[in-house]
Amino acid sequence: MAAPVRRVLLCPLRRILTQIPCSGVASSGCRQLSVGLRVPAVQKPNDVVLESPSPWRLLGAVFVQRLAVISRDRSPIEKDFAELLKQTELERSLLADHELRLLEDAERVSRKQEEDYDSDEDSGQDIVTAQDLEDTWDQKLRQFKPAQRLTGSIQKQLLNSEADKKADRTCLERCLEDSLVLLVKEKIGSEDVWLLPQVQWENGETLRETAERALTTLTGNSIKATFLGNAPCGVYKYKFPKDVRTESCVGAKVFFFKALLGSGDIAPNKKGGHVWVSKTELQDYLKPQYLEQVGRFMVDL
Amino acid sequence: MSGVLSQTLTLFSRQNSTLCSLAVLSLQARQTHWQTTILGLRTSLPMRAEPKKKKKVDPKREVALRDRLKKKLKKLERVPPELIPIEDFITPTKYLDETRVREPPRLSFEESERRALLMKAWSRYKQEQHEAEMKTINDALEAQREALEELRLESEELYQAALKRDQRLFPYESQGPCYTPPIPGYQAPEGKFNDITKVHTQ
Numbered sequence: 001m002a003a004p005v006r007r008v009l010l011c012p013l014r015r016i017l018t019q020i021p022c023s024g025v026a027s028s029g030c031r032q033l034s035v036g037l038r039v040p041a042v043q044k045p046n047d048v049v050l051e052s053p054s055p056w057r058l059l060g061a062v063f064v065q066r067l068a069v070i071s072r073d074r075s076p077i078e079k080d081f082a083e084l085l086k087q088t089e090l091e092r093s094l095l096a097d098h099e100l101r102l103l104e105d106a107e108r109v110s111r112k113q114e115e116d117y118d119s120d121e122d123s124g125q126d127i128v129t130a131q132d133l134e135d136t137w138d139q140k141l142r143q144f145k146p147a148q149r150l151t152g153s154i155q156k157q158l159l160n161s162e163a164d165k166k167a168d169r170t171c172l173e174r175c176l177e178d179s180l181v182l183l184v185k186e187k188i189g190s191e192d193v194w195l196l197p198q199v200q201w202e203n204g205e206t207l208r209e210t211a212e213r214a215l216t217t218l219t220g221n222s223i224k225a226t227f228l229g230n231a232p233c234g235v236y237k238y239k240f241p242k243d244v245r246t247e248s249c250v251g252a253k254v255f256f257f258k259a260l261l262g263s264g265d266i267a268p269n270k271k272g273g274h275v276w277v278s279k280t281e282l283q284d285y286l287k288p289q290y291l292e293q294v295g296r297f298m299v300d301l
Numbered sequence: 302m303s304g305v306l307s308q309t310l311t312l313f314s315r316q317n318s319t320l321c322s323l324a325v326l327s328l329q330a331r332q333t334h335w336q337t338t339i340l341g342l343r344t345s346l347p348m349r350a351e352p353k354k355k356k357k358v359d360p361k362r363e364v365a366l367r368d369r370l371k372k373k374l375k376k377l378e379r380v381p382p383e384l385i386p387i388e389d390f391i392t393p394t395k396y397l398d399e400t401r402v403r404e405p406p407r408l409s410f411e412e413s414e415r416r417a418l419l420m421k422a423w424s425r426y427k428q429e430q431h432e433a434e435m436k437t438i439n440d441a442l443e444a445q446r447e448a449l450e451e452l453r454l455e456s457e458e459l460y461q462a463a464l465k466r467d468q469r470l471f472p473y474e475s476q477g478p479c480y481t482p483p484i485p486g487y488q489a490p491e492g493k494f495n496d497i498t499k500v501h502t503q
Contacts, residue, residue: 054454054455054456056455058455058459067475067478068478069478069479069482069483070478070479070480070481070482071478071479071480077419077422077423077426078426080419081419081423084416084419084420091403091405091406093403094396094401094402094403095400095401095402095403100400100401146481147481147484148481149480149481149482150482173482176482177478206459206462206463207452207459207462207463208462208463226470226473227467227470228467228470229466229467229470230462230463230464230465230466230467231445231448231449231463231464232445232448232449232452232463233441233444233445233448234444234445234447234448235444235447235448235451235452237451253451253455255448255451255452256448260475293444296440296441296443296444297440297441297444297445299437299438299441300437301434301437
């Protein structure tokens, strides 16, 4: 039953999605009246439990996120405020040893330049003044080369192809300041659709296991991710187009599970294509209603 | 004894005026304090040399004495332990020097105005940031709640499985974002160091 239905699934997604709202109240109400719920034996011990399956197909999807690797640059107001804090701290502080030394040297110089200067009064101190030290330190700072924030390959990409914004979004080292999420291209019905890796639920496994299976099957075994808990973080519900709908299956519910990327990446020979995108780039790939549901739980702080 | 004898001697001396000779005799006889009189009973020495009777209360008394001494020692030793000084709360004396005081800056009107306005803008910015964060978190929680509701409608069994705690998740470790990305294959250089932290023992 699974295979043929999946092929015919949702020819035009947009049509369905615009027609049917995603809010659960109305449809769940209808569903309860029409179909017998899968009631657990605890509630009604006397009656025979009706094992009639629900009309919704269950799918488990995984939301794998590579978290930010470098910290974000400061916004203008943050820079200004940081400067202000530094200034006030300096104004309220005591003089440091180095500053005292500078003052002493200045005083000594001014004494030397007076007319009644007696060179025997000076105790023949070293000629290395505090100012000299500052100059040596400045030189050292200029010679120091800090580590680069962007990796070399990405820098080259940015230099070469700035116009083409879709340049190699499969690379995992792009957008180090934001968190990236994995999207795969799947053929649903007759259409190629970008969505989160999902797989049909099978009897006998929990939905989290379904999500784990989705990750391994659709990306190969190379990705290692930590799933954050057993509970789904979001749901996307849709009904099939009317010609595909049958009595036993009206639509599908996709449950999303969050995972954080540990190590590894997809092998580049994945057919259909995969992409790592940040939150702002999601709208280029996902359908509006799908995007709305996914955007609710994508935390990009 | 000697008192009585002297009295009899004086009586005799009144009668015969040989007082002087008798006194001389008595003086000559008393050469040591042990020899009281020649005529006296030799009772003093043997009486004093009698063996001492060991009283039964003695060992108890000694033990009691030792206990009292021990108690006194313990009281003296019960000194409260010296408090470990907190290095941060002790201002080193070299910072109390008056020559180190910086003169307070003289700010122009524009500068002080700019500072005040910047502080206000900053508080506004932070408030917006906080509100955005709270909204994001609440949205995510709402999405999760709805997902669990839908799942419950589907099957109670899967719902109960979803509610269970994940035992394998904690303790979870992850490297946070740094200023520069990690250099692949970087080996930190080993170095020797002298640890000069002061260790206080109580």
